[in-house]
Amino acid sequence: MVYVGETSRSLKERAKEHEADVQLRRDKPIPEHFNGAGHGGQNMGISVLTQLRDSSRYYRLIKELDIIKKFETQSPKLLNTKIKKLSSKKYL
16 A cells, blocks of 8 residues: 655654554544554555655645656545645645
């Protein structure tokens, strides 16, 4: 299962947040997936797809959407739900 996400924080910090979401069974796509049958937080892996020199939130969101579309990770078949929220805003 693939999820694409952007952050301005360290990868280690963001990964710990995702792990906590799974442990606390928060109502979010990643915990819902990893707390499902046959899964667990120990199955989670993280890969860096790109690092950006421009640290503006707007630029990160645009790049994130580009990668979500490229890898087709949007919901309902995969975990990215943000594309639905952002495509209705003035970002695009």
